[in-house]
Amino acid sequence: MEPLIQVKDLVKVYHLGEVEIPAIQGISLSIDRSEFVAVMGASGSGKSTFMNILGFLDQPTSGQYLLEGISGERLSRDELAEIRNRKIGFIFQGFNLLSRTSTLENVELPLIYAQVPAAKRKEMVKKSVSEVGLEGREHHYPSQLSGGQQQRVAIARALVNEPSILLADEPTGNLDSKTSEEIMAVFQRLNRDLGITIIMITHEPDIARYAKRKILFKDGAIVHDEANVALAAGMEREANP
């Protein structure tokens, strides 16, 4: 079966005036459906640039990136917006919720831009909100929610359009360790029960532990790409007690 994500010889170079800054220097990898990948690396290693390209927020300088066989090359700004809207769910470190906007309306946002009719929107939002366990917080504003709850709203928003992948950029960066564990439990459940593909940037090994596969970036290249043995073992133990 064709992999969900195919990346081949990906290069990204930023131009700062006359100076060329290579952010990604020839990456190739593929990610299958239902994988849970942790992308690690020091700051400046190119992992954020990589995520931006995976999320169709940025275009590679050269090389190829295919999501379900679709390339972002030569697509207009609005066509890229449509791909993001349909196929990608974003989760950010700073939650990035709209302030003075209720949980329901935050979650509803991608559906509005997808022109989904109101009745259908309501149904999809409800489903998504219950998946992250936010029932009873539907009409709260972000300022009335805890950090963990805010990140759950962000996850619900990312899920609402039933995207092909969830892209999470340091999802626990602003959370304490207990809340981080809760969020990771949500990720694991989504990945295990609903088969959702998750790609998550993190610099904390503790968090990376929850993923099934770890990729380590250094100076714009992949230096490590391995299955999470410990986790695999743990899950096996869970399955066969």
Added chain:
Amino acid sequence: MTTFFASLRIALRALTVNKMRSALTMLGIIIGVGAVIAMIAVGSGAKARIAEQIASMGSNILIILSGSSTSGGMRFGSGTVPTLTVDDAKAIVNEIPAVRYIAPNLSGVSQVVYGNQNWSTVVNGTYPEVLEIREWSLDSGRSFGQQDLDGATKVCLLGKTVADNLFGGIDPVGQVIRIKKVPFTVIGVLAPKGQSTWGQDQDDTIFVPLTTAQKRLFGMTFPGMVRVITVQAKGPEYMNEAETQITDLLRQRHRIQPNQDNDFSVRNLTEVMSSAEQSANVMSLLLGAIASISLIVGGIGIMNIMLVSVTERTREIGIRIAVGAKSRDILLQFLIESLVLSMMGGALGIAIGVAGTFVLSAITQWPTLFSIQAILLAFFFSGSVGVFFGFYPARKASLLNPIEALRYE
């Protein structure tokens, strides 16, 4: 449509978040639209009053005055020497096709008496056509006719002011008044006409048959003498033709040599009035233009606030673009926001402009006139200001780079 209503909701929410700022931004438009509405109302009020006065005077009128006299090197004004005759008037209406009606006039100020009341007024001996020329109707009774002119009968028509002063509540028709001790039967009362352009009470007058005035009241230095002939041309396009032909005809009848001055003068009143109308037009245009400037300043205020708003909400815009908002969606959102600001300002401005105009006209007694067109125009104009000045900030927002926008602190 989904996105339109969503954008509208978002815009309204964004505006309620910063209520003070929205209100102050709107204030510019409110003042602008209010000023435009008030100034247009004042301008069209002035124009309407002038048009009314022109209509009350009658249209397409030429006035022929008899000549000025010179005595011992001293020149007197027009009408001081009687040079015009009834025959001149008859010749004008018979020989010049551009002329519709004539009303020769011999007038004087007299004391009129009824019972124990008396009143000083202008008594005009004239033709009944004067009522046609000045578009003047009768409130009661009848006008005089040819047989009254032929017989020099002692009948008269009273202006409203004279009737009120002499008779109070009594119906004057059929009563006898004395003008210069000569008894006259009142046969009609004229409808009120109000003040003329120069503030004279047009209703303070009495009309009697010309022949009666000549024989019984004012006397004549020569047969058929009149002081003024009022002429009505067939239409505005005949005015110049009539004026030239009357001048030629009168010079010929008065045997004036080519190198001699006229012993009469012809005045075109419509011209005087239309120049007054023109200056009213210029005034309302000027007022409107000045008011429009404040509307434009209000628009710049909107643009300023929208630019600030776009900068403040860079992150929000980034989120929207990341989750799939197209350029059009963002453009629409901010355009609707500035449109809502300007249209709400426009609506409030209309209310304030209308209220302000009432206050202004109550204080200054200026005539004012509202037209629904002016109000619609101001509303439409305020909407255009919103779109025009909102477009640049909205476009700026719609073209933001999502990566940079998301990183914006």
